[in-house]
Amino acid sequence: MNLSEAENRLLSYLDARADEVLEFARELIRTPSPNPPGDERAVADLVTSQLAELGITAVERVGKTPERPNLIARIPGTGGGPKLMVSGHLDTKPAGDLEAWNTDPWDPVLEDGQLIGLGSGDMKAALAAMVYMMGGVKKVGPLAGDLVAVFTADEEAGSLVGSKWMAENGLLEADVALIGEPSGVEREWESIHLVSRGAALFKIRITGTQMHSSISDRIKGVNATVQMARLIDRMDRDLKSYLTYEPHPLCPTGPTVNVGVMAEAGVFYGVYPGNAEFACDVRTLPGMEERQMIEDVNRFLTAAMNDEPDLQAELVWDLMVPATEIPADQPLVPILAAATCEVLGHEPRLDAFPGATDAPHFQLTAGIPCVAAFGPGMLPRAHSPNEYLSADSVAAAARIYGLSTLRFLGLPG
Numbered sequence: 001m002n003l004s005e006a007e008n009r010l011l012s013y014l015d016a017r018a019d020e021v022l023e024f025a026r027e028l029i030r031t032p033s034p035n036p037p038g039d040e041r042a043v044a045d046l047v048t049s050q051l052a053e054l055g056i057t058a059v060e061r062v063g064k065t066p067e068r069p070n071l072i073a074r075i076p077g078t079g080g081g082p083k084l085m086v087s088g089h090l091d092t093k094p095a096g097d098l099e100a101w102n103t104d105p106w107d108p109v110l111e112d113g114q115l116i117g118l119g120s121g122d123m124k125a126a127l128a129a130m131v132y133m134m135g136g137v138k139k140v141g142p143l144a145g146d147l148v149a150v151f152t153a154d155e156e157a158g159s160l161v162g163s164k165w166m167a168e169n170g171l172l173e174a175d176v177a178l179i180g181e182p183s184g185v186e187r188e189w190e191s192i193h194l195v196s197r198g199a200a201l202f203k204i205r206i207t208g209t210q211m212h213s214s215i216s217d218r219i220k221g222v223n224a225t226v227q228m229a230r231l232i233d234r235m236d237r238d239l240k241s242y243l244t245y246e247p248h249p250l251c252p253t254g255p256t257v258n259v260g261v262m263a264e265a266g267v268f269y270g271v272y273p274g275n276a277e278f279a280c281d282v283r284t285l286p287g288m289e290e291r292q293m294i295e296d297v298n299r300f301l302t303a304a305m306n307d308e309p310d311l312q313a314e315l316v317w318d319l320m321v322p323a324t325e326i327p328a329d330q331p332l333v334p335i336l337a338a339a340t341c342e343v344l345g346h347e348p349r350l351d352a353f354p355g356a357t358d359a360p361h362f363q364l365t366a367g368i369p370c371v372a373a374f375g376p377g378m379l380p381r382a383h384s385p386n387e388y389l390s391a392d393s394v395a396a397a398a399r400i401y402g403l404s405t406l407r408f409l410g411l412p413g
Contacts, residue, residue, distance in 0.1 A: 006140050006411060010402045013136040018395040022115070024050060025128035025394045026108040029117035035091035035156045043090045044069040047131060047151055054135030062171055063153060068161040071151040072171065075138055078412040081145025084332070084405060085174035085368060087358060088127045088181075088375070089155030089162065092119035093383045100385035114388045121377020121389040126180030127151065129376065129397030136402050145409035148174055155358055158319070163358040167365035176332045177362045177370040178404075180397070181353065182377030188393055189344055189376070189400075192336055195250050195352035196359035196372030198284035198323035200293050203277055203316040204231065204301070210267070210274025221272050222310045225265040228276035231313060234304055235259045235280070242300040244292050248285045250352035256283040277316075283354065290320040321356050324363045324370060332408055336374055339403040343396055354379060 014021070033043040048059050051073055060072040071090075095105040095118050103109045108117035115125065130149055137147055150172065154162035166172050184190040208224030216223075236259045243255055258281040265276030284293070297315055305311045326333070328350055341347045352372075353359075359372040376393035 007403060007406055010136045010140050010406060011399060013139050014132060014395065014398045014402055017132060021128050021132040021398050022391055022394045024131065025115065025120070025125045026117070028124035028127055029108040029119055030106055032106050033091045033119070034094040035154060036094065038091065038154060038157060039067045040069055040090040040153045041067060044071055044151070047071060047090070047127065050131050051134065054131065055138045056134050062166065064161040064165050068153040070153050070162060070166055071149075073134060073149040073151075075134060075142075075147040077143045077145045077147070077409060079144070080413065081143060081410045082175040082408065083146040083148060083173065084408050085148045085150055085172070085177040085362075086130050086133075086401060086405075087150040087152060087177055087179050087362070088123050088130060089152045089358065090127070091153060091156045092122065092124070093156050096385060102386055110391055113391055115391040115394070116386060116388040118387055120387050121182045122382035122387070123181055123375060123377065125377060125389055125394045126375040126397055129394055129401055130180060132398045133401040133405065136398070137405055140406070142412065143406065143409040144412050147405055147409060152358055159358055159361055163361040164365070167361040172362060172366040172368060174368045176330065177368045178332065178336070178401075179357050179359060179371065179373055180375030180401075181357050181373035182379050182382055182389070183348070183374045184378035185354070185380060188378055188390055189340055189346075189348055189396075191351035192333060192348050192371060193353035193373040194326050194328060194333070194350055194371070195248070195286060196324045196357045196370070197251065197352060197354060198288065198321050198360065199356040200282040200284055200290070200320040201279070201318040202297065203279045203318065205314045205316050206231065206276040207312040207314070208274045208276070209272060211272045213270050213272045216272050222312070223273055224276040225273045227308070227311050228263070228265055228278055230308070231304060231311065232260045232263075232278055235300065239297070239300050242296045243282070243288075244296055245285050245288050248352070250350065251285050255285055255288065256354070258282070283356070284320070284323050286323040286325045288323065293320060321360050322364060324359045324372060326363075326369045326371065330369055332371060332404070335404050335407045336371070336400070339400045339407070342403065343399045348374075
């Protein structure tokens with residue numbers, strides 16, 4: 001590596017603190033922030049305290065309610081350079097079935113080179129790396145451009161009091177943003193994600209005949225649960241063929257249709273079920289629009305009801321978060337690729353993030369082009385019992401983010 005003096009000083013700073021950044025990631029895991037129910041105060045306090053310890057005191061705490069804080073930390077440049085925003089979310093999914101965990105979700109364990117704990121990859125390791133990267137940038141000295149770190153609340157439940165609220169209230173400004181979501185599917189640091197797929201969330205409500213179940217053999221009724229089961233099966237097989245979308249080179253399999261992610265029906269024994277409802281989750285591609293999605297789902301339901309006269313099904317639309325995309329030649333992208341190659345010895349490919357991130361609120365509302373996901377960890381391990389990532393990835397993330405920040409923001413002229 002032919003590194004500049006500033007890059008060598010930054011890497012020396014981070015290398016000397018490799019154990020510290022890993023321990024800080026563990027401390028973040030020890031500080032629960034499950035969402036729901038949603039309360040990021042303790043973890044926001046921890047991040048603020050560590051930033052101050054590293055010399056970064058320009059930290060603004062903003063939020064719709066005190067229980068749901070977002071943090072904005074700034075290192076101003078000397079002027080004349082661009083503004084880079086790095087971002088991660090403070091919350092995690094709930095731990096779920098504790099019996100499925102081999103260890104306490106909030107007691108981070110180091111085992112066989114892996115860091116195990118709730119939120120390890122999604123995404124407290126990235127938070128730790130960004131915090132220490134900022135400490136390194138502060139130590140190296142001012143850059144030409146401004147560095148802003150945005151640590152958000154509520155990402156795991158729709159960002160309504162997190163990035164969405166911040167963007168709508170004019171609190172976000174940068175030339176480009178980088179979100180440190182786990183960027184591996186088959187291996188860590190696999191891809192730089194130029195696309196954040198969107199999410200269409202909706203329910204289907206079925207109406208049948210509620211009556212005493214003992215007379216269902218004498219009086220014709222419509223069993224809402226049975227109708228729901230048949231419709232779920234049909235939707236699972238056929239809904240994708242009704243969706244309007246253009247093929248995308250980074251999303252070769254098209255949108256992902258998940259039918260019946262939640263379901264409920266009936267009242268109790270003795271009651272013939274008159275109502276049933278199930279939820280669906282469609283991960284959308286760039287260019288897919290909410291109005292067209294609603295038309296497509298209703299077209300599917302109309303066809304199903306025409307084929308099954310007893311079926312009464314109604315679409316209950318919740319929301320759609322649009323997909324985002326940036327071009328491969330966005331200046332930050334090749335910088336990230338080169339830094340990763342230098343730190344880890346391989347160049348990540350360009351890809352689409354399978355899920356949704358905070359990118360739509362940054363990009364579509366605040367107008368900030370956004371790398372949707374590039375961080376330590378692997379997506380298949382997130383939201384799962386025994387979540388883990390390579391312990392070495394935490395320090396590697398700080399190095400990759402640090403080199404990329406120096407090169408993007410530049411030294412004073």
